[in-house]
Each structure stands twice: as C-alpha cells, then as structure tokens.
Amino acid sequence: MSKVYIIHENSEWTVHLTNRLEELQVPYEEWHLDEGTVNLSEAPPEGIFYSRMSASSHTRDHRYAPELTSAVLAWLEHHDRKVFNGSNALRLELSKVLQYTALEAAGIKTPKTIAAVGKDQILKAAAVLGESSFITKHNRAGKGLGVQLFHSLEGLRSYVEGPDFEEPIDGITLIQQYIQAPEPYITRCEFVNGKFVYAVRVDTSEGFELCPADACQIGDLFCPVGETETVTAQPKFQILDHIEESIVEKFESFLTANEIKVAGIEFIRNAQGEIFTYDVNTNTNYNADAEKIAGKYGMLELAKVLKYALEETQTVKSK
Known part of the structure; x- marks a missing residue:
C-alpha cells in the first residue's frame, strides 16, 4: 500500500506530524535513519517521502544520519519518487555557508560572514572581518552550536585557545557580523x-x-x-x-x-x-x-499537503 514515509532521526520532533497524519487518516511509516542500509539494486516503495533530517543529529549520537539520508534521497530521486525536502534541501540544512551563498544569489541579504578551518585561521578571520562585536557559530549547526558573542579579538583568542572551545563536526567555524x-x-x-x-x-x-x-x-x-x-x-x-x-x-x-x-x-x-x-x-x-x-497550525497544514500529494500519486497510478 502506498503511504507517506517520514525520514528523520528524532522521534520527539516528529510525533507532532504523525499525530496530524493519524487525525487525517493518512497511512504513514517512519524511517529513523540513525543507521541502516540502502539497496541500490532494488526500487524504493511507492509513496510520498518527506525528509526531516537535522543538522544537529550528531548531538544525539546519530553522527552519520545525514550521510545515510543523503544516500537514501539520491536513491529515491533516481527512481522518480515524490520527495519533499530532497537532496538540495539537505545540502542547505547541513551547511550555513551554502545557505548564505544561496540566499545572496536570490538577492537576500545575510550578515557578513567568514568561514574558517583551524584555530589560527579563526583568529585571522575575525581580524579581517573588522567588526567591534562579532559571533562564532558552527557551519553544520542547529541548537546554537558554537554560538559565542565577542567584543574583542583578545576574548576570541581566550575562547579558541581555552578548554571551552567547541570543535565543529565538519571543522568549519563561522565568524559573523553581530547584528544589534x-x-x-x-x-x-x-x-x-x-x-x-x-x-x-x-x-x-x-x-x-x-x-x-x-x-x-x-x-x-x-x-x-x-x-x-x-x-x-x-x-x-x-x-x-x-x-x-x-x-x-x-x-x-x-x-x-x-x-x-x-x-x-x-x-x-x-x-x-x-x-x-x-x-x-x-x-x-x-x-x-x-x-x-x-x-494556525503548521503541522496540520503540512499533513494536509502530504495527504493531497499521496492521493494525487495514487490517482495517477490507477490510470
């Protein structure tokens, strides 16, 4: 039977959607991708696929969930399955650098930002940024990972060279203009x-x-x-x-x-x-x-959209 498949790694964030799907009597299945396999020799099941993979998955001991999800999405898209938030959405979810370049390309202004790898490079980037106040954050983030506010290069140096420095999961620290x-x-x-x-x-x-x-x-x-x-x-x-x-x-x-x-x-x-x-x-x-x-209810609106997409797919298949 065709159904809605929810791709994720955190049930706590997904239960609000599944409650709405049950309310609308939409058949669904959860794919919790903290680990698993992708059989490229087989075709995926029929249905609608919605990815809720998070950039902060590694903070829940799901280090490779995004990489597994990337493989699954490529597999689904190769077989022309209907995917909500597919491969490109995942790419942007996992990188603020990609977000900012895509936003700027669309004519949407973002804070001045420099990406740096290496502690010495973080300090150099802050000097180049030239802001009296600036913040650091992780490139693959969510949950405020690596977010710190600084009012001087000396303060940044103490943080970067001290025991409280948070190493980004992808190695990239962003130094960003502080917006007051x-x-x-x-x-x-x-x-x-x-x-x-x-x-x-x-x-x-x-x-x-x-x-x-x-x-x-x-x-x-x-x-x-x-x-x-x-x-x-x-x-x-x-x-x-x-x-x-x-x-x-x-x-x-x-x-x-x-x-x-x-x-x-x-x-x-x-x-x-x-x-x-x-x-x-x-x-x-x-x-x-x-x-x-x-x-106004976001998850209800999303459940309605997924229900309609599933019904539309079933209609096409029956013709």
Whole structure:
C-alpha cells in the first residue's frame, strides 16, 4: 500500500506530524535513519517521502544520519519518487555557508560572514572581518552550536585557545557580523509546500545578547518545538497578523529555486531597519502555544499537503 514515509532521526520532533497524519487518516511509516542500509539494486516503495533530517543529529549520537539520508534521497530521486525536502534541501540544512551563498544569489541579504578551518585561521578571520562585536557559530549547526558573542579579538583568542572551545563536526567555524537589534526579537517565517503559512515573532530578551541570530535555537529555552512554556506577560512566541509582502515573495522565490518545500526562515532587523537573514531551517518545528492562540497550525497544514500529494500519486497510478 502506498503511504507517506517520514525520514528523520528524532522521534520527539516528529510525533507532532504523525499525530496530524493519524487525525487525517493518512497511512504513514517512519524511517529513523540513525543507521541502516540502502539497496541500490532494488526500487524504493511507492509513496510520498518527506525528509526531516537535522543538522544537529550528531548531538544525539546519530553522527552519520545525514550521510545515510543523503544516500537514501539520491536513491529515491533516481527512481522518480515524490520527495519533499530532497537532496538540495539537505545540502542547505547541513551547511550555513551554502545557505548564505544561496540566499545572496536570490538577492537576500545575510550578515557578513567568514568561514574558517583551524584555530589560527579563526583568529585571522575575525581580524579581517573588522567588526567591534562579532559571533562564532558552527557551519553544520542547529541548537546554537558554537554560538559565542565577542567584543574583542583578545576574548576570541581566550575562547579558541581555552578548554571551552567547541570543535565543529565538519571543522568549519563561522565568524559573523553581530547584528544589534533595537528591540530584542527576531522573526521566523514558516513555509509549507513552498508557500507562506505565518510569521512568528520570537522574544530574545533572555539570552539575546548571546547571539541574536540564533536566539531561538540556543538550548531548550529558545526551541520553538516546546509544547509547554512558562506563562509570562509577554509570550516568547507570537504569531504575527502581518508581515511585508516583499519579504514573503523573496523567501518563496528562494525556496522554489532551491527545491525546498518545508522550511522556517529567520531574520533580524538592525537599528536602521535593514533586514539580515541568517538561518534556513528545513527541519522546522512549531510552537503549540502560539499556534493555539492564533488558530494556525503548521503541522496540520503540512499533513494536509502530504495527504493531497499521496492521493494525487495514487490517482495517477490507477490510470
């Protein structure tokens, strides 16, 4: 029987989607690719395939899950299976360098960034960047990996040469311009099937100084996947009633050009109102409390899209 196949390595992030698929009575199967095989001599099963592979898989002891997923996606695409977030989406998920070059190619401004391999090269890159304040982050990231804020080269040197330095899984450290926002928040735009669903304002007042660019990904406190949240006067996540149409159009064009169907794209404004886009998350999650207040549900929209794609495929096969 044809079904929806969900490719991932973290069931905690996937259960919200499978609940929606069950609600819509969509047959599905999970492929948890922390390990496995790919038989290139056989054809894949019929169905719809959706990849939720994460750049931070190695932090859950799934070091080679992205590499295995890359092999699986190549196999599926060779056999012309319908894949949501295929090989190119995975490439961008695993490299901020690729994200930034693709965003710039689409006319979307990103923070000034230098990629470096080697501790001496990290220090040299910071000197070349020439910013009074700057951040470091990992190229293959997620979860705020390697994110540190510095106000001097001396501070960076102490970190790089000290015991707390975090070695990136791919060896690439990014040295990036620090964007000072006039208000402590960033904006995350959610897209399903390449189309805008909603934007969410993320309050970064707690830990904002650490890194405005990755504030909603630093540890569980800032992770949008959280189902429960401490009630405060100002919710950390608020779905917005309006966002500039020009921003949405640019992001949708970028997603189409890069064959990405599902994503959360984050940006920040500086004091002059300039927009800097700094993250494309193809393994996007949604905040349940914010969605309940707004009456908009990302995983439900995604489940509907997958259901329609499955039904469409079955219709074609029956002809």
